[in-house]
């Protein structure tokens with residue numbers, strides 16, 4: 001089989017959001033987002049099988065024309081950093097996911113069954129995204145719990161970290177111990193006008209959150225402060241999580257060996273080097289160290305395919321208790337984030353998502369909504 005064409009599909013028209021979106025990690029001076037655009041790769045073969053993946057910005061996708069899509073492992077090694085540390089700069093993760101889609105469609109099987117399924121459904125946590133007031137947050141979390149979510153992630157990125165803590169305290173008091181509360185400090189993001197936590201602040205916050213029975217604290221310090229992260233992780237009982245910006249799977253090596261992360265959070269497409277192959281390798285490495293994996297799922301232009309690829313990958317590993325599901329009504333919902341899907345990936349009553357069962361990724365785009373270019 002040979003690849004005969006690689007195209008980028010882009011939204012004809014944006015999905016307008018019902019109100020401006022101010023993500024916590026860009027506070028206090030970030031630009032509000034008004035609308036979403038989507039873009040995906042479409043990879044065509046000489047046998048008529050077509051694969052899709054999230055657009056990840058590869059500089060020369062046409063270089064794939066004439067190559068064999070079945071050599072997806074070789075593609076991962078060559079174009080995505082493979083064994084090498086550091087960023088290979090190819091931004092090829094979306095193409096790797098499209099190759100997996102072709103492999104699955106050729107076999108007539110969903111990817112997770114081809115790779116050795118361990119389960120057919122995966123629990124998700126509702127990832128909220130904004131810094132709401134104490135009352136607004138409590139109301140939102142109660143609504144999420146009523147919808148069936150068993151885990152909810154809150155954002156910590158207020159000017160005063162003690163204000164973050166007051167929100168978590170109020171939510172814990174309102175929902176009791178049935179719901180898992182996850183918190184993300186987003187201390188590895190660029191954010192104008194924000195005073196990032198020192199090591200002492202991060203440790204103090206971790207101890208307070210630990211006392212509130214929080215399930216995990218994500219990114220209490222920058223990704224590169226391995227020593228500081230390891231110190232916090234060894235001090236508290238709660239899990240310390242992070243790694244969404246990890247450029248290649250080999251950059252997780254020190255974090256695992258030195259105990260910086262109890263839970264690794266690579267992203268199948270963000271950064272462009274992980275891919276479906278990479279998150280499975282990361283899961284194996286974490287498992288070797290007795291650690292967990294809860295992948296980050298980027299809410300960017302290729303969200304739908306990134307979510308599907310993450311579900312397939314994590315259905316094949318033993319140490320993934322849940323994955324991220326961006327959900328922050330009325331902004332982040334299936335209606336906005338999966339507006340281009342023939343059938344969106346939805347959360348069922350028990351807070352779990354079935355892995356798509358069609359061949360390959362098992363996802364079909366509404367191609368009427370796209371132009372090539």
Ligand SMILES: [Mg+2]
Nearest residue numbers: 184186218244
């Ligand atoms: Mg995060």
